[in-house]
Amino acid sequence: QTEASELPPRVQAPQIDPLTQFGQGFQRPDMPALYQVALAFVTAAMVLLPLIYLSLVGLSIYGTYYHATEHYGPLFLESRGRIWWSLFLFFTPLLSGVTISFFMIKPLFAPRVESAEPCSPTRQSEPQLYAFVEKVCDIVGAPRPSKIYLDSQVNASASFRRGFLSLFGNDLALTIGLPLAGGLTMRQLAGVLAHEFGHFTQASGMRLTYIIRSINHWFARVVYERDEWDARLEDLAEVGDVRVQVMANLARLAVWCSRQILRVLMILGHLISSFALRQMEFHADSFETRMAGSECFEQTARRLAVLNQATGETYEKLQEFYQNAHLLPQDLPSAVLCRAASLPESTLAEVDAELSESKTSIFDTHPSDAERIRRSWDESAEGIFHLDLDATQLFENFEFFARIATERHYEVELGRPIPEAHLISAEVFNRALDQA
Numbered sequence: 001q002t003e004a005s006e007l008p009p010r011v012q013a014p015q016i017d018p019l020t021q022f023g024q025g026f027q028r029p030d031m032p033a034l035y036q037v038a039l040a041f042v043t044a045a046m047v048l049l050p051l052i053y054l055s056l057v058g059l060s061i062y063g064t065y066y067h068a069t070e071h072y073g074p075l076f077l078e079s080r081g082r083i084w085w086s087l088f089l090f091f092t093p094l095l096s097g098v099t100i101s102f103f104m105i106k107p108l109f110a111p112r113v114e115s116a117e118p119c120s121p122t123r124q125s126e127p128q129l130y131a132f133v134e135k136v137c138d139i140v141g142a143p144r145p146s147k148i149y150l151d152s153q154v155n156a157s158a159s160f161r162r163g164f165l166s167l168f169g170n171d172l173a174l175t176i177g178l179p180l181a182g183g184l185t186m187r188q189l190a191g192v193l194a195h196e197f198g199h200f201t202q203a204s205g206m207r208l209t210y211i212i213r214s215i216n217h218w219f220a221r222v223v224y225e226r227d228e229w230d231a232r233l234e235d236l237a238e239v240g241d242v243r244v245q246v247m248a249n250l251a252r253l254a255v256w257c258s259r260q261i262l263r264v265l266m267i268l269g270h271l272i273s274s275f276a277l278r279q280m281e282f283h284a285d286s287f288e289t290r291m292a293g294s295e296c297f298e299q300t301a302r303r304l305a306v307l308n309q310a311t312g313e314t315y316e317k318l319q320e321f322y323q324n325a326h327l328l329p330q331d332l333p334s335a336v337l338c339r340a341a342s343l344p345e346s347t348l349a350e351v352d353a354e355l356s357e358s359k360t361s362i363f364d365t366h367p368s369d370a371e372r373i374r375r376s377w378d379e380s381a382e383g384i385f386h387l388d389l390d391a392t393q394l395f396e397n398f399e400f401f402a403r404i405a406t407e408r409h410y411e412v413e414l415g416r417p418i419p420e421a422h423l424i425s426a427e428v429f430n431r432a433l434d435q436a
Contacts, residue, residue, distance in 0.1 A: 046272060118151040
């Protein structure tokens with residue numbers, strides 16, 4: 001948490017008070033009761049999938065135990081000439097069973113991947129930002145967040161602040177990506193915030209959605225997570241002893257088969273939940289449309305596509321540039337915004353075409369941008385907030401927090417702080433990329 005005493009002198013606040021620019025007559029979109037019932041059924045189906053997984057874990061453990069306690073007899077009856085063959089037949093299934101059980105249990109206790117700790121400005125350091133966010137919450141009918149976090153992503157998200165511990169309360173946290181805030185107008189940002197908090201206007205629906213997303217994320221970790229244990233098993237498969245190689249490769253095959261079963265469960269869960277999650281997004285889109293208007297909704301979607309393109313290009317070159325020149329931008333949000341401003345017309349045309357022609361597949365958790373824009377125009381909403389000042393004017397210390405968020409991002413990605421001498425301005429960084 002960043003205290004106000006740590007901050008540089010405040011910049012001048014905007015002459016127009018954004019809080020006075022919100023109109024009246026916001027109509028909160030309702031979620032159909034039938035959809036809420038369907039969401040409950042989807043959640044129940046999703047909960048069954050981890051139970052199937054746990055059943056497979058129990059079956060693997062029991063099978064290993066049964067083999068170890070019931071099939072050891074021949075070891076004491078074989079002659080010396082056949083003892084190695086008996087040991088092989090006994091210990092190979094045993095090793096495979098222990099390995100499978102371990103690799104299936106491991107994800108239950110695996111720590112989360114470390115991510116950069118976001119900045120947390122206080123209400124005293126960013127009063128205008130807090131007031132703006134709370135005004136949007138009050139209008140859409142969502143609980144006010146107890147914390148606002150700032151990071152270096154092109155995204156905004158409202159979530160339960162302490163995860164499952166906050167599931168049965170209204171302890172919310174809002175995370176705002178500084179490149180997002182730096183690239184949008186106040187009107188566009190108000191729409192994005194209305195979308196995020198729109199998820200929380202239906203308490204039961206958001207809690208069920210949280211469970212669904214958590215299960216999907218957990219299955220992805222089970223299937224794709226790799227660590228030093230996986231590498232060690234691969235090393236054993238390459239040692240000189242043929243018997244060890246055979247046992248290790250059989251264990252690897254067993255682990256691969258178990259993960260394919262889990263992959264099927266993951267895909268099934270993803271398929272079951274995708275439709276429900278897309279409907280949740282459409283519901284939240286209605287809040288954004290009614291806050292900022294249908295025209296602004298399309299403008300925001302296209303602006304986000306450009307910012308994401310710029311982010312992709314910036315991050316693609318970041319590590320390569322550091323390895324070659326040992327330099328990094330001191331302000332990642334500004335680097336992304338500089339890149340967005342310098343994208344050639346041909347790239348912008350490609351981004352626009354891709355957005356306009358995007359399609360939704362049955363596995364997508366979010367509808368395509370093209371479909372979302374069409375639905376927004378179907379509402380033909382004017383919106384109740386039309387202030388098009390830069391959203392950065394809601395911040396009194398935007399550049400300061402952008403620097404802090406960048407430093408924390410580097411510490412996580414590179415494992416150490418970056419010396420000041422290795423940091424350059426966003427403008428210099430982007431010129432260097434253009435010349436590379």
